Amino acid sequence: MNPYSGRLKSLRAAWLSGKTRPIEYRKKQLEALGRFLDEKKSDLFHALHEDLRKSAFESEISEVAFTKNEVMETLNNLDSWMKDEYMSKNLATKFDSAFIRKDPIGVVLIISAYNYPINIALVPLVGAIAAGNCVVLKPSEISSSTERVLTEGLPSYLDPETFAVVTGGPEETTKLLENKFDYIFFTGSRNVGKIIMTAAAKHVTPLTLELGGKNPCYVDESCDFQNAANRIVWGKFLNAGQTCVAPDYVICSITTREKLMPCLQKAMHEFYGSNPRESPDFGRLVNNRSFQRVRALLKSGQVAIGGETDESDCYIAPTVLVDVKESEPVMQEEVFGPILPIFTVADLDEAIQFIKRRDPPLAAYAFSSNSKVVNQVLDFTSSGGFCGNDILMHMTLVSLPFGGVGYSGFGKYHGKFTFDTFTHYRASLLRGMGMESLNTLRYPPYANRNLGLLLSATSVRRTGMCTLQ
Structure with missing residues (x-):
């Protein structure tokens, strides 16, 4: 039996229950993540120095403050990001409501890299939480000191029913990828990215690959x-x-x-x-x-x-x-x-x-x-x-x-783009049960007269053009 299947089953049950959907819950989790960054800052700085000899100055500007900015930006704008986005309509749907509903995707996996082990792990996490998902976070085992701080610290701040940290190397990650996720977000090398993509394909799982290249x-x-x-x-x-x-x-x-x-x-x-x-x-x-x-x-x-x-x-x-x-x-x-x-x-x-x-x-x-x-x-x-x-x-x-683009990866994040990455933009049209006579234009038996009226009600015409007959 897969060693992660039980934990993932619990996360999926939590997601299906709707626990992560309310905006109040999402904000509470984001605020808790912000407290983690504040209260564990000295531990994070020490771990980054152990892993990469990173100075406190670099750790602040490129890791902790960078991530905290993402938390603040998301908290400041989450209400507007989550709102239904009402769209234009044609004559046939004039009396209906057409909008995009911002739905969570489900249970998502974030696999991060060693070089900026706080930034690369937690910035995608901000968007995944904001979008209302349950999350499995896999920090890099190469930056082991930072991995330990994340593994030991985050579960004390984030809801264990909707969030999990898993550790290990390639063997454990391979086992983890045998499970079905609703989205995978990977940062790392191109070679490993191909392995992640192959594993995702088995479950038709969409993904973001943040790779590299020769800049x-x-x-x-x-x-x-x-x-x-x-x-x-x-x-x-x-x-x-x-x-x-x-x-x-x-x-x-x-x-x-x-x-x-x-x-x-x-x-x-x-x-x-x-x-x-x-x-x-x-x-x-x-x-x-x-x-x-x-x-x-x-x-x-x-x-x-x-x-x-x-x-x-x-x-x-x-x-x-x-x-x-x-x-x-x-x-x-x-x-x-x-x-x-x-x-x-x-x-x-x-x-x-x-x-x-x-x-x-x-x-x-x-x-x-x-x-x-x-x-x-x-x-x-x-x-x-x-x-x-x-x-x-x-x-x-x-x-x-x-x-990235092409071989440097695909997908995007930071700010609202992270929220969008972990959100399903659900096309929604709400119609009334009345005025059935208008619908008869599209029902069999078909008639040319009805076709002309239907096309007039649904056609898109180019604007700003004057056609002389």
Whole structure:
């Protein structure tokens, strides 16, 4: 017997009872999640430092405060999000009520990743609760200290009849996925995403896949190079490069590279000092397996800045590579570590063509003092998100969706988009029992006269057009 079937049976019974549907219940659960973030903040900070050597500053802005903003945004707007949305009607339904009902989906599964183990686990949870679902949360076992805080702490705040945390590695997750869920939300690698998708297909379960990709960062010759370098260095080496929307590589001309390099060097020194290993603001790779994979990428191109490593500490210094080739591993796989390759092209057009030839990334960036250049990159490339003249900052807006396109994933969340992801938009039409004579137009035996009247009552005509007969 599947080890999770009993727990899931209880969750489904709770959902079928309608317990999670009232807005008062949803708000109570969201408020409890907010208290968890407040009251367990020190425990969360300690766990994040143990797992990733993440500083309290980064833990606050990218994990706890980020998630708390989502809770507040949802509490502030849940009443309006849940309201029936009344829609336009045609002549045939003029006296009826047409609307979209925001229904919960059911029992949903959230599988999170290790790199931002609070943010990636709890932001989807906010939307799932707000939408009225029962939830199974599977934190990443790789960030084990944070997993422990979530597993031990959340059940004391959230209703155990409608919420569960499960732990374990690939074997346990495989068993978990044998069960039927009504929605699956997965964040992680592309390879594991394919496994999740295959498991979901067996039950025809819809899902969101938040994957990754090689996020390009175009730097134009018309640019404030120091400002660009500051923002690139911050976004790239935040969380030791373990950020799915970090710039994976810089793409620019040789002339631009030569102007940018000393600015990158200056920014790295100002941010992390002469020895980044001693900086309290620079993190570590999550484990030795990740360290070995990222260290192997140092064999690509030439090390221009950094390159120091310490296996015993899972430490790789903030590093810039130059003279990299498209065929080398650092330009073929997602770096997901503190290594920034600079790939050179002749001009903007070649940069755009290079980006377009590759799988659509999760994010794309462009730096230029010329807005036309930034907009050209935006207009002629595809990516999950885009930010001009900065890094990661589009992620801070709860008003913008976050998600991939193509091989970087599908589906979106943050703010109302998370609520929408876990909500079924139910088309609803309420009609009266009277005026049956109007309905006879569509009943057999069919007549051409009735067809003309019926089409007149249901046809959609293009607006703003004048047709001369």
